[in-house]
Amino acid sequence: MILEQYYTKCLAQGTYYISSNGEAAIIDPLREVQQYIDRAEQDKVAIKYIFLTHFHADFVSGHVDLADKTGATIVIGPNAVTSYAFAKAAHLQTFTIGGISLQLLHTPGHTMESSCYLLRDEQGKEQALFTGDTLFIGDVGRPDLAAKSELSVDDLAGHLYHSLRDLILPLPDHIIIYPAHGAGSACGKNMSAETSDTLGNQKKTNYALAPSLSKKDFIKELTTGIEPPPAYFPKNVWMNKGVNSSIDEVISRGITPLKLAAFKALAEDPEYLVLDVRSPQEYTAGSIPGSWFIGLDGQFAPWVGSLIENIDQKIILITPEGREKETVTRLARVGYDNAQGYLIGGFSAWKTSGFEISSIENVTAQGFIDGLEDGSIKNPIDTRRPGEYESGHICSVPLHTLSLVLEEVKRLNSEKIYHIHCAGGYRSVIFSSIAKANGIKYAVNVEGGFGAIKKTNLKNQKIVATSNCSL
Structure with a gap:
């Protein structure tokens, strides 16, 4: 056996x-x-x-x-x-x-x-x-x-x-x-x-x-x-009770190579979502305006399923070279079968063309704490899950959990600067990318997230393992 x-x-x-x-x-x-x-x-x-x-x-x-x-x-x-x-x-x-x-x-x-x-x-x-x-x-x-x-x-x-x-x-x-x-x-x-x-x-x-x-x-x-x-x-339950497109067909369509002009035309079409699956560091350094970041080297498929509301969404991809098929396969695992292709040459092709690019500023964990301390950081955000937040968080930082980001951004002020952290720096970049795609102009990512924050000189910033910061 x-x-x-x-x-x-x-x-x-x-x-x-x-x-x-x-x-x-x-x-x-x-x-x-x-x-x-x-x-x-x-x-x-x-x-x-x-x-x-x-x-x-x-x-x-x-x-x-x-x-x-x-x-x-x-x-x-x-x-x-x-x-x-x-x-x-x-x-x-x-x-x-x-x-x-x-x-x-x-x-x-x-x-x-x-x-x-x-x-x-x-x-x-x-x-x-x-x-x-x-x-x-x-x-x-x-x-x-x-x-x-x-x-x-x-x-x-x-x-x-x-x-x-x-x-x-x-x-x-x-x-x-x-x-x-x-x-x-x-x-x-x-x-x-x-x-x-x-x-x-x-x-x-x-x-x-x-x-x-x-x-x-x-x-x-x-x-x-x-x-x-x-x-x-x-x-996904509904799909598992029925007959779906062949995985071979889904992958074949999703790994269609797109030249720059064709990709740009689709990126400007509101029916298409540009999904960037590179690393958080690469995305924050430069990205296509309006694109969403959900990195392959994380819980990619579950976050795709949680955040992209329309399972039939048409998607075009920015991927690391050689990982196009992997990306389409992992999208299909959670039923996102409508990937339409990827940009030949990836983000580098977009950048060298002279087209507009976007970026997200990063701040170190100590810089984040220092900013809370001196008042220069006024709008911090914790994007973790409620259970994580309740097990330990900074009293002055409110929770805006990533899974609810599309609702959360509606309550944010497009003109304010938001400093965003999660546990390690992956989810905060996802939150920042979606916030910017939905009209929030200024999003700053806290490098290393809460894990790095706990290792800083916290000064007067209090971390509590309860939602009641008065304790």
């Missing part, structure tokens, strides 16, 4: 490849499916099944493309409804892959079709559980994504409580838990950076599995402090 985890850091997502005796299965595939086909060919096996743990909200799965290319059967648990052919599996139904088997455990709660798959080896011994978003390492799935008028968030949390208690906790301690996500995903609150663990250790360390936790307390714990889901989540 071969079992391999394909972990994608940008999405904090795990796909699983399992093979035995000439057959293979894929669990929760990403959209770019050729990697799984290549692996199966390398191992001289045929992909027999494609298992979904549920309809994912945070990425578009490649199950339909993979089934079309391999002839494999898509398997989804009870309550699933789609526009494509699939095998709707029953609770405890078993599927054989060579000499091993996967048994579906219907575990509603995160969503109502959510299921886990219990792996038994050639000797019939339980070895692993693929838990999707039902059970993470250190956490469990959020219960609010599938809430409807007839099924409340509390109802879903209650279902999850029983799924965990009745079906997962009784399993042997030695089995390995393989979840769909890890730290950085918005599908839970407190996920570990570890991508697998024994069930026995999770029983000891995962708050949601504590034996003393009553159903009432579990529901309260699970439903408290959940941030609103990113706006693209329901759109």
Whole structure:
């Protein structure tokens, strides 16, 4: 038996490849499916099944493309409804892959079709559980994504409580838990950076599995402090229930090379968004006026999905040389299939042409503190998440979280100078770029963010681990 985890850091997502005796299965595939086909060919096996743990909200799965290319059967648990052919599996139904088997455990709660798959080896011994978003390492799935008028968030949390208690906790301690996500995903609150663990250790360390936790307390714990889901989540669920454009078609269109004149004409068309995916340092030094920055070397795809409201938005790209295909692929992972091409020669081609360029001033963390101290900095902004802000922030700096930037900029004064920081300098440049694209003339980026700020001479600036600065 071969079992391999394909972990994608940008999405904090795990796909699983399992093979035995000439057959293979894929669990929760990403959209770019050729990697799984290549692996199966390398191992001289045929992909027999494609298992979904549920309809994912945070990425578009490649199950339909993979089934079309391999002839494999898509398997989804009870309550699933789609526009494509699939095998709707029953609770405890078993599927054989060579000499091993996967048994579906219907575990509603995160969503109502959510299921886990219990792996038994050639000797019939339980070895692993693929838990999707039902059970993470250190956490469990959020219960609010599938809430409807007839099924409340509390109802879903209650279902999850029983799924965990009745079906997962009784399993042997030695089995390995393989979840769909890890730290950085918005599908839970407190996920570990570890991508697998024994069930026995999770029983000891995962708050949601504590034996003393009553159903009432579990529901309260699970439903408290959940941030609103990113706006693209329901759109990705809808896409995962339907048939989408082939990833090959999406990539082919997105990597169309555009000459300078053609690119400039599209950049001036209000239907197009110029997306610059270079580093924060490169973007602040010079960019195309009106372009948005979301850097590839960060949580690129989730921020694209959270901030670009129209999933059908026409996008043209400024990329580092050689990373055009990567950019289009990562856009497609979250359903942004309408990339129309990239500028040949990148930003350098734009700059050497003599066209207008924009830039964002940077200030050091100490310069930021000094400016707060002497009053020269009057409009500071913290762009982190509410939980980060509450765990520690400068009393004189208000929160304008990045995920709400399009609403936040409407409350800003276009003539004022805003000094903007996040945790490390990535999100603050995103915020600054979108603010400038929406009429804010003066945005200054604080280099190194809050991490650097904490290391400065704070003088009279007070950092508190509470929202109440009077303490």
